[in-house]
Amino acid sequence: MYYTKFVNKILFGLCFFVLISQEHINAQIVIGTPNLGFSQACASDAFNTFSTTFVFSPESALNASNQFTVEMSDADGDFSNPTPVFTSNPGAVTVSPATLDFSLPTTTAGENYRIRIKSSAPAATSANSVAFAAYYKIQDDPFTINNLVSTAAFCSGGSYLLTIDNPGSGLNDSPLNYPSLTFNWFKETGPTTSVFIEEGPTLSVSEEGTYFVETNYGSCTSNSFSNRVTISEVISGEANAGIASSLGNPYCPGQGFTTLSTLGGNSYQWFKDGMVIPEATNQMYQTNESGTYAVQVDLGSCSAFGSIALVSELFEGSINVDDVNAIEAGDSLSVIVITNANNPEFEWYLNNTLITTATDDNYDATQFGSYRVVVSETTGCIASREFTFQINEAIDPFPDVENIPNVVSPNGDGINDTWVIPTAYVSGTNAEVIIMNNRGKILLKTDNYLNNWPESDLGLTSVNQVYYYVITTADNETKKGSITIVK
Known part of the structure; x- marks a missing residue:
C-alpha cells in the first residue's frame, strides 16, 4: 500500500512538470499586419520620421526581454535581405496596439517598398504591409544645366547635348555629386505640362523645344530640378546664342568676378563694347566690369551670335x-x-x-x-x-627774392625751374619785361609777368644757352642782363 502511494505521487509530479513545460514551449503571439501612418515616405535631411501601428496578442505571452523590430524590404517588396529600420528596447513595448517610429536609409529609392514587424521573445513575424513609394532626397535643391544659358542651337541635321553642370558650388549643388541618384529629362508641351523623354545625366536633342531635367524621386515631389533651356534648329545663317551671367544681371562686383557663359560649340570669340577680347576664346569668360559683351560661336556648318548688356550694381x-x-x-x-x-x-x-x-x-x-x-x-x-x-x-608764385637771377634750370625738379624776379617787376607793377635770344629775337614781352618763363621746351641741347632781358619799370627805370639756361 505504501509503495503504491509513493509511485502515484511521483507520477503526478512528472505530469505536472510536463504540463508546465509544454505551456512554456507552446507560448506564442500573433502580430497583425502593420498599418502605415503615411501614403508615401519622402525623406530628407530635414525630415525622416515615419510611423506604423500594429496589434499583437496575447500581451501576456511577451517575454520581458522581447524586442519589436521594423524591417523594410528592397525596392521591389522582397524580404530576402530585409533592412532593420527600428528596434525597440527590451521590454519597452508591452501593450497592444503599439506604434513605432522609424527612419529611411539614405539609399532608399523606389515605388514598392513594404515593411513588416518581428518580435524576438517569443519569435513571430507579421504579414507584409501594403506597398508604398519611398525616397530619401539626398539632394533637394535646384541645379543648373548648360551653364545656366537659357538658349541653345544645333545645325540642321545635327544635335545638341544637354548636360547637368558639375562640379557643384555654393550657387549650384550639382546632383552629380551623389552617385546613387538618377535623372529624368522632360520636354515642355505647354506652360504647365511636359512629357518624359528619357533617363540619364545627359540628353542629346535633335528636335526644337524647351527641355529640363529632374532628379528621379518617383512620386515624391522635390525641389531638385534644373533650369529650362530652349533649343532651336538652324537651317541656314546665324542662330541666337544666349549669354548668362553667373551672378545675375545686374550683378554685384562685391561677390567677385561674374562668369559669362554661352551655348556649347566648336570655338568661341568674345567681344566687349564691339572690340575683340584677346585670348577670350572659351565657352565662359570672367569679368568684373560693366559693358556690352558679345560672343561668336562656331557650331560647325552654322554659327551663333549673342550679346548681353552687363550692368554692375556697384554704387556711384x-x-x-x-x-x-x-x-x-x-x-x-x-x-x-x-x-x-x-x-x-x-x-x-x-x-x-x-x-x-x-x-x-x-x-x-x-x-x-x-x-x-x-x-x-x-x-x-x-x-x-x-x-x-x-x-x-602751395608754392608762392611771387616770392620776395632780392636779386634778378641770371641762371635758370628748367628740369622739372621744382627748384629754379622758372625765372623768378623781385616783386618790384612782376604782375601788378606795370613793369615791362622783355626776353630775347642771342640773335635779338623777342621771345617774351609783357607788363604782367608771372614768374613763369620758360613755359615750354626751349629746344635745349647739351650746350647751355644764353638769353637777354630788359626790364623797364613804370617810372622808366631800366634793368638789363643775361639769363643762362642750364639743363
Whole structure:
C-alpha cells in the first residue's frame, strides 16, 4: 500500500512538470499586419520620421526581454535581405496596439517598398504591409544645366547635348555629386505640362523645344530640378546664342568676378563694347566690369551670335576735389564724398595710415600728403570703392627774392625751374619785361609777368644757352642782363 502511494505521487509530479513545460514551449503571439501612418515616405535631411501601428496578442505571452523590430524590404517588396529600420528596447513595448517610429536609409529609392514587424521573445513575424513609394532626397535643391544659358542651337541635321553642370558650388549643388541618384529629362508641351523623354545625366536633342531635367524621386515631389533651356534648329545663317551671367544681371562686383557663359560649340570669340577680347576664346569668360559683351560661336556648318548688356550694381560715388591740390601751411582743404551707397561707411587714410577720428562723408584735411577714402556699402550689394587725392604745399608764385637771377634750370625738379624776379617787376607793377635770344629775337614781352618763363621746351641741347632781358619799370627805370639756361 505504501509503495503504491509513493509511485502515484511521483507520477503526478512528472505530469505536472510536463504540463508546465509544454505551456512554456507552446507560448506564442500573433502580430497583425502593420498599418502605415503615411501614403508615401519622402525623406530628407530635414525630415525622416515615419510611423506604423500594429496589434499583437496575447500581451501576456511577451517575454520581458522581447524586442519589436521594423524591417523594410528592397525596392521591389522582397524580404530576402530585409533592412532593420527600428528596434525597440527590451521590454519597452508591452501593450497592444503599439506604434513605432522609424527612419529611411539614405539609399532608399523606389515605388514598392513594404515593411513588416518581428518580435524576438517569443519569435513571430507579421504579414507584409501594403506597398508604398519611398525616397530619401539626398539632394533637394535646384541645379543648373548648360551653364545656366537659357538658349541653345544645333545645325540642321545635327544635335545638341544637354548636360547637368558639375562640379557643384555654393550657387549650384550639382546632383552629380551623389552617385546613387538618377535623372529624368522632360520636354515642355505647354506652360504647365511636359512629357518624359528619357533617363540619364545627359540628353542629346535633335528636335526644337524647351527641355529640363529632374532628379528621379518617383512620386515624391522635390525641389531638385534644373533650369529650362530652349533649343532651336538652324537651317541656314546665324542662330541666337544666349549669354548668362553667373551672378545675375545686374550683378554685384562685391561677390567677385561674374562668369559669362554661352551655348556649347566648336570655338568661341568674345567681344566687349564691339572690340575683340584677346585670348577670350572659351565657352565662359570672367569679368568684373560693366559693358556690352558679345560672343561668336562656331557650331560647325552654322554659327551663333549673342550679346548681353552687363550692368554692375556697384554704387556711384565721387569726391569734390582734384587729384592734386595745394594749400598753404595752416590752411585746410574740405573734402566731401558724394555717393548713393546704401548705409555707407567711410574710412579715411593719410599716407596709408587710418585716420581713426574720420568716419563721416566729409573731412577737413590740414596736412600735406597722399589721402585715400574708402566708401563701403553695407546693405544690398556689399562692396567698396576708394577715391584718392594729393595735398601739396602751395608754392608762392611771387616770392620776395632780392636779386634778378641770371641762371635758370628748367628740369622739372621744382627748384629754379622758372625765372623768378623781385616783386618790384612782376604782375601788378606795370613793369615791362622783355626776353630775347642771342640773335635779338623777342621771345617774351609783357607788363604782367608771372614768374613763369620758360613755359615750354626751349629746344635745349647739351650746350647751355644764353638769353637777354630788359626790364623797364613804370617810372622808366631800366634793368638789363643775361639769363643762362642750364639743363
